[in-house]
Amino acid sequence: MTETGSHEASREGAPEDHGEAHDGALGSRLNWLRAAVLGANDGVVSTAGLVVGVAGATGDRGALLTAGLAGLLAGSLSMAAGEYVSVSTQRDSEKAALAQERRELREQPEAELRELTDLLEARGLTREVAREAAGQLTERDALRAHARVELGIDPDELTNPWHAAGASFLAFTVGALLPLLAIVLPPPSVRLYVTVLSVLAALTLTGWWSARLGAAPVGRAVARNVGGGAVAMAVTYGVGVLLGAVGV
Template identity: 85%
Template sequence: MTDTTPGGPPVGPHEEPHGDSLGTRLNWLRAAVLGANDGIVSTAGLVVGVAGATDARSTLLTAGLAGLLAGSMSMAAGEYVSVSTQRDSEKAALELERRELHEQPQAELEELTGLLAERGLSEEVAREAARQLTQRDALRAHARVELGIDPDSLTNPWHAAGASFLAFTAGALLPLLAIVLPPEGLRLLVTVLSVLAALALTAWWSARLGAAAVTPALVRNVGGGAVAMGVTYGAGALLGAVGV
């Protein structure tokens, strides 16, 4: 049975982790969809641009692979740096909170009481809730209520980097295969149709994850991808015509 504080959120050992876990899974899934979308658009723009200048399969394959590897490594490195910075900041905030709890326990109890009262609890209930939360685990209580951090769920930068690498690679494989596998006369058509269909799918899925309207997401995603491919193809065709 869950232990709850009247008028406040559940504080028992079973409810919060499930909520945190669900939110974490949704964030990872949304990041994976967006990473795949980036892989689709950037690689499609690259190979379609090269296709505007040449029909040589080996050149298209080389360009596509280079774009896939460069993009996936860049995404992974960027995500690793970003999450590492966030994790370091969270650990520093937790260490400061741990020191304050040791040096000023009464002041920290008053602070937690005030924070709970700001969330709508009466002064009496807020004080009792703060006392019970402090007795159970003072650092975790302050981390969640004051800092908005779950000490047990700090993001692993290696997991984030790996997820970004795999998501981008999965998305980039579609335009790469679409441009090199079909016969010469169908490569561009197959690639454009495949990419637009994939962008429509990622737009629909990201809209569903965010509980947003699907139509605007489709227009933005598919329209942006079409423009990107059109611009790069035009540039490639122009460079190919002048022999660059």
């Protein structure tokens, strides 16, 4: 290839790499933010359903506080544990894929170079440019090139299960604090109304936010979120009233 062609290959290959890095970082940030919003939403709904249900059976502030705190801790720890297990599994899969790619690069370098060339060509480069770009990327860092182009993995940015667990714990706790405080702080005569209105307002906000992050219709998302939370509170309150009436 001529020197001009080589420069063209560099120019064409570089934006693909930088664009992919930018898109990957942006996608990662959006995923974390979406997970935080949904975690907070879960905290609001589950804790609200719990404390409203208890409020249907008793007006004792101590019982409400105990139930709310138990629900907050159980929910946040469950979310954190689940996220830790899930992300640990994902991280193990990423490390296994990188190890396999490293082995293939060591044992079949020519085949891996052809594979990278094919992948770049499939992304819109001409065969000649794809071959030149693949060669340059391989010389620079073969594992990183294959990890990014073939696997969609950044070897330096593997998912961290502890970060995911901590974020889930915090998001759920923040969401759960709203119904907990709303049910124990106001006077008994208005605590149920304050809790329901506060929860519905919070669900409106999280529904709007999650819809914006996912580029989904806002009205439909808000309606689903608020409707689901309202049904959950109505059902648990009804069960609480029933159990309170029979003296359970």
